[in-house]
Every structure is written in structure tokens, then in C-alpha cells.
Amino acid sequence: MHKPRAEMIAQTRAKLVAAARQAFGTAGYADASMDDFTSAVGLTRGALYHHFGDKKGLLEAVIAEIDAEMDARLLAVSSRSQSQWQGFVDECTAYLEMALEPEIQRIVLRDGPSVLGDPATWPNQNKCILSMSANLKRLSADGIIRPGDPEALARLLNGALLHAASWIANSPEPEATSRRAVEGIKDLLNGLLRFPVATPANASGC
Amino acid sequence: MHKPRAEMIAQTRAKLVAAARQAFGTAGYADASMDDFTSAVGLTRGALYHHFGDKKGLLEAVIAEIDAEMDARLLAVSSRSQSQWQGFVDECTAYLEMALEPEIQRIVLRDGPSVLGDPATWPNQNKCILSMSANLKRLSADGIIRPGDPEALARLLNGALLHAASWIANSPEPEATSRRAVEGIKDLLNGLLRFPVATPANASGC
DNA sequence: TATAATAACATACGCAGCGTATGTCGATGT
DNA sequence: ACATCGACATACGCTGCGTATGTTATTATA
Known part of the structure; x- marks a missing residue:
């Protein structure tokens, strides 16, 4: 039963990452006080510097966590699609939707x-890039899309997707803008x- | 002979903007000390706060200046092109090249x-967006491109262009990467x- | 032309926030 | 059991921002 040491450590790290994620996501990195969000989970800056080196190190950890979640979500989406092309389009759409989240x-x-x-x-x-270019590579090899540089x-x-997300998120009518962006994509x-399919309306079919 | 007042003021503002532009461009906004780059042009933070309110205000001014320069450069490029389509492609290329500059x-x-x-x-x-979408609108109206939402x-x-610029700038071989990006675009x-015109890569298609 | 008013700065002060250096305590290894 | 070490907390100094307060020269007014 005596093994909670590593667990406690992991929990401390998790608490710090969670607190920082909350603070960074709302106040922004620059305006997030380390004293504030560490004390919010019952810790001090000492723990932070011990585990992450500095504020930037903590941001890296936060981003790594978010990125892992995004990757998992994308994987889940593409695994549910039937055709390759449809899976690619679905992934793009899911990516755009994720990029809409304020955090x-x-x-x-x-x-x-x-x-x-x-x-x-x-x-x-x-x-995300690797996953995307791998998809494009297969699509290119299978002759579904014109030949080209998949990674590029x-x-x-x-x-384009990331920029579209910003456009939507800051639009006065996000719903309408989202539809326009998706159509454009x-x-x-x-x-x-x-x-190419004949009409843009059923471009997602195929 | 007594009119140098407004001139001196404009000169002070210009000096501050230039100093901040230099500092922001090299050290970055967060690490640029207002005391440092103001004293570099023989002024103090007092002048800065008087003219620009705060550090963010100065950043806005710097960005406005850079943006105006970019706009002028794009205008110069597109005005030299013969066809509409060629002009559009030229503008995209020029935009990408500008986005490569570290500053x-x-x-x-x-x-x-x-x-x-x-x-x-x-x-x-x-x-830039407005100029671009205006071009696309004309291209669409003239039947050169397929119908769609120009602004989107x-x-x-x-x-895509901005992201490509980052990709190129941080690539180990910017030259080769640039060629790949331009081809992709x-x-x-x-x-x-x-x-679509037949390129060497997809000459057989269409 | 003398004086009041205001704009364009400089100076001085306080405070928040980061990084480091140091201390403390409990767990682990032998 | 005792020594060691890791996981934190505490304490300190320093940088850098924002504001409040001068100081000087130009402009307005009489």
C-alpha cells in the first residue's frame, strides 16, 4: 500500500497544469499570476519551479496536454469515417471546430x-500535420486527388483551417460565418x- | 520660421515608433524594456505614455506602420501584373515573401x-483581406474561377499563406521549403x- | 508685451510579479 | 537507525510597468 509517493507527485503536477490551463485560458499567459493560480490549488511557486523550471516550462506542459487531447479527438473522428476522402474532410471539420474553443x-x-x-x-x-499529410499521401497514391506535395x-x-477558426470565433454571427468557412474549405x-464533383453543394458526398 | 512645433512632435512619435519597432522585432514585445528603447533615442517613458497611453498603444502604432508598408508593397506588385489571374498569384507570392521577414x-x-x-x-x-477578396470577386464575376464566397x-x-511563411522561415532549408510552399499554393x-491549366505534374488530368 | 494656460515631455514613487537561494520535512535505501 | 535525497515552502532582491507630479517652452489672450 506504500506507493502513493509517485502518485502524489503526479497529482501535484496535474494540479499545477490544470490551474495554469485555467488561468492561461481565461486571463492569458502574460496576465496570469503564478502566485495566484498556484495558491488556487493549495501550492506555491516553489512547486512550480521545481517541476517545470519556469513559467514557460509550465506553458509547454499545458500545451502538450491540450495537444494530446486534440490528437485523440481527431483520431476518434477519422476512425469513424467510411471513405478516405470523407475521413479527411471530417478531420478538417473537426479540427476547425476544435480551433473554435476559446481555450x-x-x-x-x-x-x-x-x-x-x-x-x-x-x-x-x-x-496534426503528420496525420494530415499521411492522409493526403494515401489519397494521392490512390489517385483520389491530383498528385502533389502532401506535407506542403x-x-x-x-x-487555412486555423485562420478560419479565428475568423469564425471573432465574427459577429459565428453560425453564419462557420457555414461560409466550411463551404469555402x-x-x-x-x-x-x-x-471534382459537379456542384459545390454535394462536395462532401462521394 | 516658427512652425517646428508640430514637426518636433511628429518626429518624437516617429522616433518612439522606430525604437519600439526595433526592440519588438528583435527582443520581442514582452522582453522589450520601455526604459531601454526610449533612452536609446534620447527619450523617457514619460514621452511614451503621453503619446501612446501604454505599451500596447505603442505596439498598435508599430503594427499600423508595418501594415501600411505591407499594403503599399502589395499594391505596387499587383499594379504591375498583366492579367487578373497573374496579378492575384503575384500578390499571393509577394504576401508570402513579406511574411518571411523576421520583423x-x-x-x-x-x-x-x-x-x-x-x-x-x-x-x-x-x-489585405479586402484587397484579396476584391480580386477574387472580380475573378469569379469574370468566370475565371469557379463560383464561391470570395471573402471566405x-x-x-x-x-494558408501566413502559415506557409512560418513553415518556410523555421525550415532548416528555407529555399527548398519555399519552392515546395509556392508549388502547393x-x-x-x-x-x-x-x-485548370495543365501543369507538368498533372498534365494527364483534366 | 506681459501673463495665463496648456501641451510636451522628464522625474519620482509604489507595487506587482518573476527568479533564485535557502530552508524544512517526510519518504526511501541500507 | 541513520544518512540521503527529493518535494515542496519561505524569503529575498530585482526588474519593469503604471501613475502622480513636476518643469519648461509654446500658444492664446488681454
Whole structure:
């Protein structure tokens, strides 16, 4: 029964990450006081520096946690799709929807790049890109889309999706804007198909 | 001879903006000390607070200046193109190249969104979007591209271009990556055309 | 032209927040 | 059992922001 040591440690780390995630997500990284959100879970900055080195280290941990969740959610979505093409479109849509969440917008998409540098330099951010480019590679090999550079396309589409999310989130009418964005994305993706479907309306079919 | 008052004021503002632009572009917004870069041009924080209210206000001014320069450069590029389609492609390429500059990356693309909120909420950032969507609208009306939502497409392409710029800038081989990105963009844009041109890569299709 | 008013700054002060250095206590290994 | 070490808390100094308060020169007014 004497093994709760490692558990306590993990719990402390988890509490710190959770507290920081809450604070970063609402107040933003710069305005989140380490004294405040550590004491909110009954700890001090001492524990924080011991486990994460500094404030940036904690942000990295928070982002890693969020990124892992995003990856799992994307995996769950694509595993439920029938056709390859449909799975790809579904993943794009799910990615866009996730990017709409304020916590992800604030921590991963805005403060993250500012504090930790460009996401392209992170070890994590590749997860989504890799998954996306793998999909595109298969689609290209199977002749479903026109030949091209899968990774380049994945990065371009990734940027388009993230930007669309910001557009939607800050729109006065998010619902309508979301529909416009999704239509636009389908339009873009449709242009990649070797044999595009006739009308944009049923671009998601196939 | 007595009119240098307004001139001196404008000069002070310009010096502050220039100093801040230099500091923000190299050290980043968070690590740029107001005391440091004001004294670098023979002023103090007093002048800064008088003219710009606070540090964020100064960042807004810096971004506005950079944005105006970007807009002028884009205008110059598109005015030199013959066809509408070529002009659009040229503008996209120029936009990508500008987004490669470290100063723009750091100030406008990373720190700006983090400090001032999403660019979609700025009054300026619309310049490029508006110009882009106007181009797309004309292209659509003239039947050069397939029908669609010009503004949505503009935002998606804008995101793709910005993301591509980050990808290139942080790539170990920027030259090669740049070529891949440009090819990918052309591929994407080509998919928008009503009658896609045959590229060496997909000469057999369509 | 003398003086009042105001704008353009500089100076001075207080305070929040980060990082480090140091201390304490309980768990683990032998 | 005792020594060691890891997991935190405490204490301290320093940087840097914002504000409140001068100081000086230009403009307005009489």
C-alpha cells in the first residue's frame, strides 16, 4: 500500500497544469499570476519551479496536454469515417471546430506562438500535420486527388483551417460565418480532387 | 520660421515608433524594456505614455506602420501584373515573401495576436483581406474561377499563406521549403480555376 | 508685451510579479 | 537507525510597468 509517493507527485503536477490551463485560458499567459493560480490549488511557486523550471516550462506542459487531447479527438473522428476522402474532410471539420474553443484559441494559437516561438518549431504541433499529410499521401497514391506535395498541402490547409477558426470565433454571427468557412474549405478541397464533383453543394458526398 | 512645433512632435512619435519597432522585432514585445528603447533615442517613458497611453498603444502604432508598408508593397506588385489571374498569384507570392521577414513574423504574426487579440478584430488587418477578396470577386464575376464566397476564400488563402511563411522561415532549408510552399499554393489556386491549366505534374488530368 | 494656460515631455514613487537561494520535512535505501 | 535525497515552502532582491507630479517652452489672450 506504500506507493502513493509517485502518485502524489503526479497529482501535484496535474494540479499545477490544470490551474495554469485555467488561468492561461481565461486571463492569458502574460496576465496570469503564478502566485495566484498556484495558491488556487493549495501550492506555491516553489512547486512550480521545481517541476517545470519556469513559467514557460509550465506553458509547454499545458500545451502538450491540450495537444494530446486534440490528437485523440481527431483520431476518434477519422476512425469513424467510411471513405478516405470523407475521413479527411471530417478531420478538417473537426479540427476547425476544435480551433473554435476559446481555450485552444488563446493558449495554443495565440500565446503559444508568442511565448514559445513558431509552432513549426515545437515537437508536438507536428502531430496534426503528420496525420494530415499521411492522409493526403494515401489519397494521392490512390489517385483520389491530383498528385502533389502532401506535407506542403497539409501545412497550407492547416493554416487555412486555423485562420478560419479565428475568423469564425471573432465574427459577429459565428453560425453564419462557420457555414461560409466550411463551404469555402470544401470548395478548396474539391479543387484538389482529380475528378471534382459537379456542384459545390454535394462536395462532401462521394 | 516658427512652425517646428508640430514637426518636433511628429518626429518624437516617429522616433518612439522606430525604437519600439526595433526592440519588438528583435527582443520581442514582452522582453522589450520601455526604459531601454526610449533612452536609446534620447527619450523617457514619460514621452511614451503621453503619446501612446501604454505599451500596447505603442505596439498598435508599430503594427499600423508595418501594415501600411505591407499594403503599399502589395499594391505596387499587383499594379504591375498583366492579367487578373497573374496579378492575384503575384500578390499571393509577394504576401508570402513579406511574411518571411523576421520583423513581420515576430511583431505582426506572433506578438500582435497575443497582445492585441485576434487580427480579425483589428481595423487594419482587413486591408489585405479586402484587397484579396476584391480580386477574387472580380475573378469569379469574370468566370475565371469557379463560383464561391470570395471573402471566405480570401481568409482561407490568407491563413494558408501566413502559415506557409512560418513553415518556410523555421525550415532548416528555407529555399527548398519555399519552392515546395509556392508549388502547393499554385496547386491550391489552380484548383479554384474553372478551367485548370495543365501543369507538368498533372498534365494527364483534366 | 506681459501673463495665463496648456501641451510636451522628464522625474519620482509604489507595487506587482518573476527568479533564485535557502530552508524544512517526510519518504526511501541500507 | 541513520544518512540521503527529493518535494515542496519561505524569503529575498530585482526588474519593469503604471501613475502622480513636476518643469519648461509654446500658444492664446488681454
